[in-house]
Amino acid sequence: MDAEGFEFDRQIAVTAEGEGRYAAEIDPGWVVGGGVNGGYLLAVIGNAVRASLPAKPDPVAVSAYYLSATRPGPAEVAVDVRREGGRVATVAADLVQGDESRITVLATYGDLDRFGDDVRTTAVEPDLPPLEECVRGSDAPPEVLELAPMMGRFDMRFHPDDVGWAVGKPSGQGVMRAWFRLNDDREPDPVSLLMVVDALPPVTFNLGLMGWAPTLELSAHVRARPAPGWLKVRHETRNLAGGMFEEDCEVWDSTGRLVAQSRQLALQPRTA
Amino acid sequence: MDAEGFEFDRQIAVTAEGEGRYAAEIDPGWVVGGGVNGGYLLAVIGNAVRASLPAKPDPVAVSAYYLSATRPGPAEVAVDVRREGGRVATVAADLVQGDESRITVLATYGDLDRFGDDVRTTAVEPDLPPLEECVRGSDAPPEVLELAPMMGRFDMRFHPDDVGWAVGKPSGQGVMRAWFRLNDDREPDPVSLLMVVDALPPVTFNLGLMGWAPTLELSAHVRARPAPGWLKVRHETRNLAGGMFEEDCEVWDSTGRLVAQSRQLALQPRTA
Numbered sequence: 001m002d003a004e005g006f007e008f009d010r011q012i013a014v015t016a017e018g019e020g021r022y023a024a025e026i027d028p029g030w031v032v033g034g035g036v037n038g039g040y041l042l043a044v045i046g047n048a049v050r051a052s053l054p055a056k057p058d059p060v061a062v063s064a065y066y067l068s069a070t071r072p073g074p075a076e077v078a079v080d081v082r083r084e085g086g087r088v089a090t091v092a093a094d095l096v097q098g099d100e101s102r103i104t105v106l107a108t109y110g111d112l113d114r115f116g117d118d119v120r121t122t123a124v125e126p127d128l129p130p131l132e133e134c135v136r137g138s139d140a141p142p143e144v145l146e147l148a149p150m151m152g153r154f155d156m157r158f159h160p161d162d163v164g165w166a167v168g169k170p171s172g173q174g175v176m177r178a179w180f181r182l183n184d185d186r187e188p189d190p191v192s193l194l195m196v197v198d199a200l201p202p203v204t205f206n207l208g209l210m211g212w213a214p215t216l217e218l219s220a221h222v223r224a225r226p227a228p229g230w231l232k233v234r235h236e237t238r239n240l241a242g243g244m245f246e247e248d249c250e251v252w253d254s255t256g257r258l259v260a261q262s263r264q265l266a267l268q269p270r271t272a
Numbered sequence: 273m274d275a276e277g278f279e280f281d282r283q284i285a286v287t288a289e290g291e292g293r294y295a296a297e298i299d300p301g302w303v304v305g306g307g308v309n310g311g312y313l314l315a316v317i318g319n320a321v322r323a324s325l326p327a328k329p330d331p332v333a334v335s336a337y338y339l340s341a342t343r344p345g346p347a348e349v350a351v352d353v354r355r356e357g358g359r360v361a362t363v364a365a366d367l368v369q370g371d372e373s374r375i376t377v378l379a380t381y382g383d384l385d386r387f388g389d390d391v392r393t394t395a396v397e398p399d400l401p402p403l404e405e406c407v408r409g410s411d412a413p414p415e416v417l418e419l420a421p422m423m424g425r426f427d428m429r430f431h432p433d434d435v436g437w438a439v440g441k442p443s444g445q446g447v448m449r450a451w452f453r454l455n456d457d458r459e460p461d462p463v464s465l466l467m468v469v470d471a472l473p474p475v476t477f478n479l480g481l482m483g484w485a486p487t488l489e490l491s492a493h494v495r496a497r498p499a500p501g502w503l504k505v506r507h508e509t510r511n512l513a514g515g516m517f518e519e520d521c522e523v524w525d526s527t528g529r530l531v532a533q534s535r536q537l538a539l540q541p542r543t544a
Binding site: 067083105108112123174207219223224238244246257261 | 332335340362380389390391392393394395488493510511512513516518530537
């Protein structure tokens with residue numbers, strides 16, 4: 001792996017080993033709480049899938065089921081092309097450590113430049129004050145930053161209404177909004193969006209439920225190649241029930257286009 | 273397969289063949305346009321997965337990738353248990369005809385009765401007039417019914433604002449709402465909800481885009497065991513762009529509980 005270039009590209013780098021297998025190194029910089037961020041892991045898998053499909057380099061739909069806890073260190077991504085058509089290809093992929101699959105994935109890839117330019121969006125761009133009026137993730141209390149080394153991987157600027165949880169005053173609304181940009185001003189691309197959809201703290205923090213919210217399943221749709229610049233990210237939950245909650249995410253690029261949508265089903269954090 | 277009981281149960285019936293393989297018969301009654309309804313097929317797969325996991329009978333999260341067109345007639349569902357834990361199990365499954373996988377699926381199953389009773393829903397129940405003020409699916413023009421034999425499988429009562437497409441006057445809103453009940457008053461259960469989330473006509477009809485909208489990916493979350501009685505179903509799209517659209521679905525039971533949420537990514541119908 002290359003020591004040059006952007007931090008994020010080094011952290012998601014994969015090395016082809018033949019027969020659809022790719023070696024990866026899970027970076028400790030993406031640790032949060034007791035685990036490794038699921039979005040980062042999905043970008044590692046997404047990067048291996050991209051390597052296996054040269055003519056269809058972009059994730060269009062990706063569904064990940066989290067089977068066991070990934071640890072920092074060596075891992076392998078095994079990619080099995082299930083069907084390749086003219087416009088899209090569908091693969092199954094697993095992130096494996098030792099003999100154990102950590103994450104199992106289905107994904108459809110294509111070339112987003114071939115998907116047309118029409119846009120009829122009724123979704124509304126997240127309502128975020130200008131960057132300088134938002135709250136930097138790096139200003140979080142030291143005990144929060146200590147639990148979440150991953151906060152050092154990007155510049156995240158929270159909507160001022162959504163950060164009360166960090167000082168024990170959750171908003172009571174199941175919403176989390178922030179500006180997002182990777183370190184080194186590394187520009188967003190379709191694979192990095194697989195990380196962005198799972199980078200913010202869980203919306204449950206704003207419902208007063210602090211603690212780890214393990215993802216059971218996350219499906220992401222990449223709807224366009226993002227333009228360079230800051231992203232706007234919005235998470236929302238509307239149904240916290242039966243010990244689970246869904247978390248919907250939208251990512252908007254600097255031109256005001258909705259570039260990714262995702263939904264995950266997670267287990268509610270156990271309350272203290 | 274048994275000729276007794278409810279029509280729907282006969283149509284999703286599977287017969288164990290050993291080693292995680294189940295024989296199924298894809299019923300021609302679920303044809304729509306040139307294909308077989310994807311929600312019905314997902315219920316067939318879901319029924320085979322249920323048969324393979326006696327202690328975890330309920331779908332919690334299911335993601336389906338549609339690879340090739342399923343035809344009425346014999347099929348096989350192959351289920352591979354990827355991980356079984358105390359609370360949930362995750363499987364990979366394929367619906368196969370001949371040598372070809374038609375649909376490949378990842379799914380997490382559990383026992384919904386063990387998931388707790390807490391509900392903190394901010395989602396709002398679909399706004400549907402009483403049944404008798406809604407428009408019966410069976411009152412659709414004969415040319416619509418001829419293209420969609422599946423409309424004979426259930427009683428569907430549309431919101432009067434959402435049926436203009438059937439007579440060439442689409443609402444212009446990316447929304448479709450209806451009451452839903454299976455034939456024989458067969459009560460809803462977690463597996464039947466996998467069909468319900470894909471039973472309504474595509475929301476794109478209400479945007480003036482008639483025609484088949486092939487699903488690339490559909491993920492459904494079953495959030496509670498539905499109570500007996502009529503279901504309320506609401507579909508919405510917010511981002512028709514790049515030749516694709518997402519379709520979100522909510523299913524509410526007769527007690528006013530949100531029992532299923534789904535999102536699919538589909539290709540826009542080609543306009544005439």
